[in-house]
Amino acid sequence: MSRLRFTRRKYLFLECLLRQDNSPMDRQELIRYAWPDDEEVEAASVSVVVARLRRKFHGKQMKAQIDPVNRFGYRLIVP
Structure with missing residues (x-):
């Protein structure tokens, strides 16, 4: 594996998506997590x-x- x-x-x-265990993550939460200084x-x-x-x-x-969740955010699906 590479x-x-x-x-x-x-x-x-x-990392933020992985912490949700296949559950949807709010777009604003993703922004606060991935852009903490902006x-x-x-x-x-x-x-x-x-x-x-x-x-x-x-x-x-x-x-x-990574799947979009309509009007909410995104979800990471790891089979």
């Missing part, structure tokens, strides 16, 4: 991190996936 490297932001984002973070920034993590998972053929 290792994945993450930026600090992606690591924090993923007061205002655009919703598009979250979408960018999610897209990059999905590409990284897909590139390594990992089964974990």
Whole structure:
């Protein structure tokens, strides 16, 4: 198994999702966790991190996936 490297932001984002054990995580909580020093973070920034993590998972053929939860946030599914 090969290792994945993450930026600090992606690591924090993923760590926050992993702590939820396949449960949905509120977008605002994800922002507070992954951007602790920033007061205002655009919703598009979250979408960018999610897209990059999905590409990284897909590139390594990992089964974990990040699913959107309509009008709430995201959920990490680890089979």
